[in-house]
Amino acid sequence: MALTFREIRPGAPKSNPFTIAIVANPVLEAPWNSGAVIADPIMGSLPIFQAAAAYIDSSLFGGLPGQREAVLADPTIATAIRVVSLFDDTLPVVLGNALAAQDGSSFTLVARRSGFRAFLAQYPQFHIQTDVVYAVSASPTHTRASAWFTSDDDAQPGVPFTLDGNAFLHRFYNLIPGTIAIPANSTSLTAIHEFGHAISSYTNGAIVDLYVDSNPGLNNKRGRPIPAVFANYSGTTLASDLTRDGLGYPGSWSSYHCELVDPTCPAVMDNYWLSRSGSVTCQHDRITRQYILDRVRAKAGRP
Amino acid sequence: MQPLKPNEQQAILENQPNAQPEDVEEYERLLSQRFTVDPDAAPNRAPGVAAEVGEDSEARIAELHQKLYGRVRSLVESESR
Numbered sequence: 001m002a003l004t005f006r007e008i009r010p011g012a013p014k015s016n017p018f019t020i021a022i023v024a025n026p027v028l029e030a031p032w033n034s035g036a037v038i039a040d041p042i043m044g045s046l047p048i049f050q051a052a053a054a055y056i057d058s059s060l061f062g063g064l065p066g067q068r069e070a071v072l073a074d075p076t077i078a079t080a081i082r083v084v085s086l087f088d089d090t091l092p093v094v095l096g097n098a099l100a101a102q103d104g105s106s107f108t109l110v111a112r113r114s115g116f117r118a119f120l121a122q123y124p125q126f127h128i129q130t131d132v133v134y135a136v137s138a139s140p141t142h143t144r145a146s147a148w149f150t151s152d153d154d155a156q157p158g159v160p161f162t163l164d165g166n167a168f169l170h171r172f173y174n175l176i177p178g179t180i181a182i183p184a185n186s187t188s189l190t191a192i193h194e195f196g197h198a199i200s201s202y203t204n205g206a207i208v209d210l211y212v213d214s215n216p217g218l219n220n221k222r223g224r225p226i227p228a229v230f231a232n233y234s235g236t237t238l239a240s241d242l243t244r245d246g247l248g249y250p251g252s253w254s255s256y257h258c259e260l261v262d263p264t265c266p267a268v269m270d271n272y273w274l275s276r277s278g279s280v281t282c283q284h285d286r287i288t289r290q291y292i293l294d295r296v297r298a299k300a301g302r303p
Numbered sequence: 304m305q306p307l308k309p310n311e312q313q314a315i316l317e318n319q320p321n322a323q324p325e326d327v328e329e330y331e332r333l334l335s336q337r338f339t340v341d342p343d344a345a346p347n348r349a350p351g352v353a354a355e356v357g358e359d360s361e362a363r364i365a366e367l368h369q370k371l372y373g374r375v376r377s378l379v380e381s382e383s384r
Binding site for chain 2 (some may be wrong): 106114148176193194209211212272274
């Protein structure tokens, strides 16, 4: 029984660097919102957790074999990002230590987002003030990752941006960080797909799934016919993706997306498994990539 | 939320004769939509995110889950006993 903490990337030498935490989930709530708990099997498997943490870090920084999307490896932010991992198998099996839950109506793992701050506060020696947190689970039945957006602290300052003439801010701080529940055996772009959701915000730009007929968000709009212009982001006009790569928009959909960086592959937030050149080759669309870059840069540069 | 792989969607339709591609589409859409509303500040929706979420949506998700995975779910539950 031991506590294992690793600083995978040190980040900027300051008291509040932009921080991504990867935590072995000690306890599963099963099913979600029931209050019933079981030990997460990841607790018996430090090597499996460490392999998952290495995968997540590689995926975030473009290090998977053949991976092309590497927004966090941008030289203006890469060295400012702190990445830590935490494995603690000394904890009791109680609801307060459940960071992930098994959804009773799907095979999706769900982050218990409101519990992360208190959980990490148990480790003041590691100074883990997070912007995005992954809870890694070895649930034998629930094998799909999911994420909640960040709840920004809208009382705190940030870096302003505009979206179609409306003013928003990349807030420096959060009330609840972006939270992700992810299976330990995840592969390909799953880690950065979920990061795309988690780094976005309930009040300052939401990055939604593009593989369903989603409601509007930063990266999705609705309407037909699809206009040539998708959006104006901080003075830059971005085109619409008229064809959704080669996937096409189903006839029943109203959604349409922003132009792709690589029009031969689906966007990372779309169904990357459908890429004809391999799922790891997918990249973000233009507005998603610029938003993530700007948001991380703003948070990394906070006073 | 992690998208389904093509073979996973195919397996659903093969294992559940009553399931239709539109059922999978609706199920995936509602599941994805669940995460677009802040559960700790329900009225505080992300800009532009509309309202088809909540208890009615959760009931429909559960109904579709039974339709799409009923037999699989029974197997999982019996194996875990």
